[in-house]
Amino acid sequence: METLEAIRTRRSVRQFTGEPLSEQQMETLLQAGMYAPSAHDRRPWVFVTSTRAEVLEQLAAQARWWKMLPQAGTAILVCADMTKGEKVKDEMHLSGCNAAIQNILLAAHDMGLGAVWLGVCEGSDMEPPVRQIFHLPDHIRVVGMVAVGHPACAPQQPAERVDFSLWHKEQW
Numbered sequence: 001m002e003t004l005e006a007i008r009t010r011r012s013v014r015q016f017t018g019e020p021l022s023e024q025q026m027e028t029l030l031q032a033g034m035y036a037p038s039a040h041d042r043r044p045w046v047f048v049t050s051t052r053a054e055v056l057e058q059l060a061a062q063a064r065w066w067k068m069l070p071q072a073g074t075a076i077l078v079c080a081d082m083t084k085g086e087k088v089k090d091e092m093h094l095s096g097c098n099a100a101i102q103n104i105l106l107a108a109h110d111m112g113l114g115a116v117w118l119g120v121c122e123g124s125d126m127e128p129p130v131r132q133i134f135h136l137p138d139h140i141r142v143v144g145m146v147a148v149g150h151p152a153c154a155p156q157q158p159a160e161r162v163d164f165s166l167w168h169k170e171q172w
Contacts, residue, residue: 001110009157010106013114016071016149020051025111029076029148032107038096042085045100045143048077048134058133059145062126066118072149076104077120077134080141090141097143104146114151117144 021029030047038044050056051074060069069075078101080093101117108115120126122141130142 010109011155012116013151014068015152019150020073032103033100036099036103039092044080044084044093045097046079050075072147074148076146078143115148
């Protein structure tokens, strides 16, 4: 799949077959995340994955938007290791982790898998239980989570998303 085609056709998938991912598929997704850009090449990301049914059920119980996790079969928690860089603002570490999430989403799409970015971050109601479920140390910040699995059906492509009125040339 060409890069621009992947960007244009990737959609959030929330319905899955329940078929587990292979170890090779998991490695490929995480490698994609690790190729993301980061400030000063600090690579602040840390990934915690779970395929255990009981963990996915626990996570699904934390937010109504996460109900698909058990059927997806895989959760990838993306975190920032805040010790990976003096003189780098925290926001830069978080930006690198967000780029890693986008890479994972695009790789999943390219591999014929379905994925959805699940909102969880520091300060959200879901963060404390996620920290507890995954036993995260204090220097690790939660950035986001991705549900990944085999899609139950092809996602519908929305109407045109490009709106050039959002483009300001040279200045506002």
